[in-house]
Every structure is written in structure tokens, then in C-alpha cells.
Amino acid sequence: MAKEEVHLTVSGPHGDRELRVSSPARVVWPGLGLTKLDLARYMVDVGDAFLAANGDRPVTLQRFKDTVDGEQFFSKNPPKGAPDFIRSVDVVYPSGRSHPQLVIDEIAAAVWAVQMNTVVFHPWPSRAGNPDNPDQLRIDLDPQPGTGFAEAVPVALELRRVLAEAGLDAFIKTSGNRGLHVFAPIEPTREFLEVRHAVIAAARELERRLPDQVTTAWWKEERGARIFADFNQANRDRTIAGAYSPRALPNATVSCPIRWEELASADPSAFTIVTVPERLKASGDPWEGMHSGGAGTVDLLLEWWDRDVEAGLGELPFPPDFPKMPGEPPRVQPSRARNNG
Numbered sequence: 001m002a003k004e005e006v007h008l009t010v011s012g013p014h015g016d017r018e019l020r021v022s023s024p025a026r027v028v029w030p031g032l033g034l035t036k037l038d039l040a041r042y043m044v045d046v047g048d049a050f051l052a053a054n055g056d057r058p059v060t061l062q063r064f065k066d067t068v069d070g071e072q073f074f075s076k077n078p079p080k081g082a083p084d085f086i087r088s089v090d091v092v093y094p095s096g097r098s099h100p101q102l103v104i105d106e107i108a109a110a111v112w113a114v115q116m117n118t119v120v121f122h123p124w125p126s127r128a129g130n131p132d133n134p135d136q137l138r139i140d141l142d143p144q145p146g147t148g149f150a151e152a153v154p155v156a157l158e159l160r161r162v163l164a165e166a167g168l169d170a171f172i173k174t175s176g177n178r179g180l181h182v183f184a185p186i187e188p189t190r191e192f193l194e195v196r197h198a199v200i201a202a203a204r205e206l207e208r209r210l211p212d213q214v215t216t217a218w219w220k221e222e223r224g225a226r227i228f229a230d231f232n233q234a235n236r237d238r239t240i241a242g243a244y245s246p247r248a249l250p251n252a253t254v255s256c257p258i259r260w261e262e263l264a265s266a267d268p269s270a271f272t273i274v275t276v277p278e279r280l281k282a283s284g285d286p287w288e289g290m291h292s293g294g295a296g297t298v299d300l301l302l303e304w305w306d307r308d309v310e311a312g313l314g315e316l317p318f319p320p321d322f323p324k325m326p327g328e329p330p331r332v333q334p335s336r337a338r339n340n341g
Contacts, residue, residue: 001069007035010044012106014085019111028119029252031069039246040114041263045277046244047107049285053243053257054123058091058131060100060239062120068248075116083112093237094322102330103128120249122239125195126188128267133188134195135291137168137298138201138261140240141180146225149178149268155206155214155227156180156263162205168296168302171287174268176247176255181240185295190302192236198298200316201305203229212258218317219333232319243287246273257287 024037043050059077077100078088086109088100103288104110104121112127113121125134139159141152159182160170168184175181200216206229207214214305233240241247241255256271258281271279315327330337 002280008040008044008111008239009107010047010106010111012108014106017085017106017108019108019115020113021111021115021255026066028061028067029250030069033249034250034252036117037115039119039273040111042246042273042277043110043114044107046280047110048101049257049280049287050110050121050242050244051104052105052285053287053290054121054245055104055106056128057103057123057126058089058128059120059124059242061102061116061118062122062248063117064119064248065117068250070249072314075118078102079116085109086112087128089131091124091131091237094235101131102317113189119246121242121245123242124237124239125234130188132191133190133191134192134234135186135295137163137184137195137199137201137202137232138185138240139182140175140230141182142228142230143178144220144223144226144228147227149174149180149266151213152178152180152227153263153266155210156182157260158210159202159206159229162202162209166202166296166298166300168298168301171259171261171297173243173255173257173287174266174271175267176241176253176268176271177249178247181255183290185291185293187295187297190298192234194302195298196231196234197305198301199234200231200256201301201308203231204308204313211275216316221333221335231316235319235322238319246274293320 001301006024008019010017010019021040026036063075065071087103087105089103090098092098092100125136125138130141137289163170163184171183203216215223216229217223243257245255247253252272253274254271258266320323
């Protein structure tokens with residue numbers, strides 16, 4: 001018996017491509033009955049905006065063997081048998097190892113990724129032609145237990161003011177869950193560690209202004225019921241769900257760009273693979289032109305970093321899979337360090 005499949009015609013810079021979608025009726029979101037074909041059609045419907053946000057960047061694919069409730073894995077390298085229009089670029093990982101990483105250049109590549117059971121797309125903050133120097137500053141505002149999206153809203157608004165004072169134009173999107181992601185286009189002249197220091201400087205300034213609402217504490221036991229400004233998402237090979245990427249959550253939410261004036265009344269659960277295509281048609285892409293205007297620099301933020309270092313605020317912990325970094329404090333939970341002391 002022939003395997004069930006459908007073909008989608010996907011337009012692109014090199015003409016139409018016929019993309020095969022096997023097992024189109026396979027349910028990806030069990031609670032909603034949304035299928036692999038629904039996901040593939042979503043990628044076509046939002047393709048231009050998705051490509052503008054995530055194209056020409058190294059990308060990691062979050063793939064699922066069955067439903068979003070089941071087994072998953074992350075894929076970075078082009079798998080064997082990838083179509084000839086799928087591109088890759090060599091990138092350097094924190095270990096110093098170099099390896100090819102996928103790059104999405106056209107909508108057909110995103111549909112192909114769905115055929116490979118991808119649900120979530122994680123793009124780098126740098127371009128394929130200059131992977132070591134980010135052209136986006138990104139700050140992940142992560143609500144901790146006892147807080148939620150509503151508590152993240154005023155924090156994001158204050159962060160926008162902080163970045164504006166540093167000469168940066170901020171854009172915002174929902175995380176697809178409870179948090180918010182704030183982006184700012186920057187000139188790709190600084191490597192990852194410098195951009196991380198710029199993010200830490202902005203996060204510390206935000207924390208000073210809103211000490212009861214914001215924390216930069218890496219250890220969860222020290223964060224309290226506050227919004228964590230996750231500086232470690234600025235590291236090399238650390239990514240967050242891309243703009244218009246679906247999330248592997250029960251309600252099929254999307255990490256959705258919004259306008260700043262929408263933020264106060266936004267409901268992140270309302271942005272799903274069902275609703276976002278119509279939203280784009282009706283009101284356009286809030287991130288359109290993000291990189292067509294003048295990019296800012298992190299120069300002033302790095303001056304803030306130097307100021308804080310001189311005041312005794314040095315390096316912060318790196319993720320556990322990173323090599324030990326210069327000036328990094330011990331990677332030991334504060335409570336464990338106290339108990340062992």
C-alpha cells in the first residue's frame with residue numbers, strides 16, 4: 001500500500017518548488033487535532049515574515065518523532081538526503097569545534113524542515129556570512145514562579161527605555177509561552193562575548209531600576225518571584241525560538257512579533273498557528289524593516305559594562321556545558337557553597 005503523502009507548491013526566488021509532505025494527517029498537537037499538513041501550510045502562509053526574521057542565519061531545528069508531547073531532539077547539521085537547495089554554513093561552537101549548520105534561504109526550506117518533523121526553529125543572532133558577530137542583541141525576559149506574562153509587560157517597557165538610552169531601537173515578540181523576547185538590531189562588529197557583556201550591562205541597569213521586579217541571578221534559588229533577564233541566551237550557540245516559529249506547547253502557540261502599543265493588552269495564548277496567518281494578512285508584520293534602517297552599536301552598553309566591572313560587578317556564570325571562562329565565578333549553587341564552607 002502506498003504511503004500517504006501530499007505535495008505543496010511553494011514559490012521562491014528560484015521559482016516554484018514541489019515539496020512532499022509525508023504522513024500529512026499525523027497529529028502534532030493532540031489536544032487540538034492539528035496535523036503535520038496544518039503545520040506545513042502555516043509555514044507557507046507566514047513564509048515571507050518568517051524568512052525575513054530567520055533567514056540567512058544558522059538555525060537549529062527542534063524535531064519530534066510523534067506529537068509535541070513525545071520524544072524530541074535538536075538537529076543542527078544538514079541530514080543526509082537533504083535537497084540541493086538546503087544550504088549550510090560552518091560555525092564555531094563554544095568548545096572551539098567547527099561544524100556545518102543549517103541555513104534557511106527560502107520558504108521551501110522551512111517546509112522541508114517540517115517534512116523532517118521540525119516544530120520549533122531556533123535561529124542564531126548572527127548572519128550566515130558573519131556567524132561570529134551577532135547583528136541582533138537579544139534579551140529573554142523569563143517569568144519565574146509566582147510571576148507571569150502580566151508581570152513581564154512593565155519590565156519589557158522599562159527595558160525598551162534602557163535600550164533607547166543606549167542608542168538602540170527595540171522590537172518585541174511573545175515567547176509563545178509566558179515570557180517576552182526583546183531584540184535590537186546592532187552592527188555586526190562585536191563577537192559573542194562582547195555582545196553578552198552588553199546584554200549583562202543592560203540587564204543590570206534594568207535590575208537597578210526595578211529591583212523588586214527584575215533579577216539577573218543565574219541560580220534559581222536566588223531569583224525569587226521576579227522576571228529573570230536571561231543574559232546567557234546571548235552566548236554563542238544559545239538560541240531562542242525564532243519570530244513566527246511555532247512552539248511545542250499544547251495550544252500550538254507561536255512566538256509572535258507584536259507592536260509596542262499592543263503589549264499592554266496582548267494575550268500570548270491568542271497567537272497560534274491557526275490565528276497568526278490571518279493576523280499577518282490583516283495588520284502586517286510588526287518587525288517589517290527591522291534590519292532595513294540603521295543598526296545601533298553596543299558601544300555605550302560596553303561602557304556601562306566597564307563601569308560596573310570597575311565598581312566590583314564582574315563576570316557572571318556561563319551555562320554548564322561551556323568551558324570555564326576568564327573571570328567567571330565558581331559554578332556552584334550558593335546554598336551548596338555555604339553548606340560546604
